[in-house]
Amino acid sequence: MQDACRGWFGLEDIPAIPKFLSGETLTKLLKANLMSATFPNFSFSEQTHAPGLQFDSVLRAISGLEESRRLYSGVYLVDFTPVADFATPRDPMYTTIASLAIKRSSETPPGSRFDIPGEDWGMVSMAYADSLDLGWLEGRLERAIEFYAISNLFGRRYRTLQWFADSFTRLGVRHQLYGNDVTPASREPQLMIDSEVGNAAYPNVAGRPIFRFPSVQ
Numbered sequence: 001m002q003d004a005c006r007g008w009f010g011l012e013d014i015p016a017i018p019k020f021l022s023g024e025t026l027t028k029l030l031k032a033n034l035m036s037a038t039f040p041n042f043s044f045s046e047q048t049h050a051p052g053l054q055f056d057s058v059l060r061a062i063s064g065l066e067e068s069r070r071l072y073s074g075v076y077l078v079d080f081t082p083v084a085d086f087a088t089p090r091d092p093m094y095t096t097i098a099s100l101a102i103k104r105s106s107e108t109p110p111g112s113r114f115d116i117p118g119e120d121w122g123m124v125s126m127a128y129a130d131s132l133d134l135g136w137l138e139g140r141l142e143r144a145i146e147f148y149a150i151s152n153l154f155g156r157r158y159r160t161l162q163w164f165a166d167s168f169t170r171l172g173v174r175h176q177l178y179g180n181d182v183t184p185a186s187r188e189p190q191l192m193i194d195s196e197v198g199n200a201a202y203p204n205v206a207g208r209p210i211f212r213f214p215s216v217q
Helices: 002-009 023-031 057-061 094-098 118-131 144-154
Strands: 034-039 074-079 138-141 161-170 173-181 191-197 209-212
Touching: 023 034, 034 144, 074 144, 094 118, 118 138, 118 161, 118 173, 118 209, 138 161, 144 161, 144 173
Parallel strands: none
Antiparallel strands: 034 074, 074 209, 138 209, 161 173, 173 191
């Protein structure tokens, strides 16, 4: 994994995977469809490093565009749960989501990742971390740039729309980014990114948590 990161980012200074991510801990994480990934401090350029990263007019207009293009050095746990499981008990998150008081359509399965407001995913991510005894980690939605990097490094291609952690305020209203991978099979990942008010929920938009270790020993 670190060699793949070095090759794609063109950097040598890649954080190491903690030694305690092995044995029983690793087995538990794999059952939860979580895999470790390391990112360096890296700022993307559309021209030189991310030809498939195409920001639409909404993202171009927000003041935090440069922030949205930046990865932060660290070790992360990345969710690889198949989209086909997102609304079924096969999803390791299903029981946790079903236990939370989330207002949504009565037609949505209680543990489904769909139809959850974007702004509720911070709560959902942390509740899931607690259920895995990982409450000491930073849990949240993936940022759009992380989704893009993971797609490149792991070949994880998902066309299902998902909320991202990136947000901005327009006319006093908080908006949150969402998107998916719209790449033909023969090309490198290309994102479709748009925004919607953060308290909105849609039956075709899901979420995917990511967990960041506070430090690497």
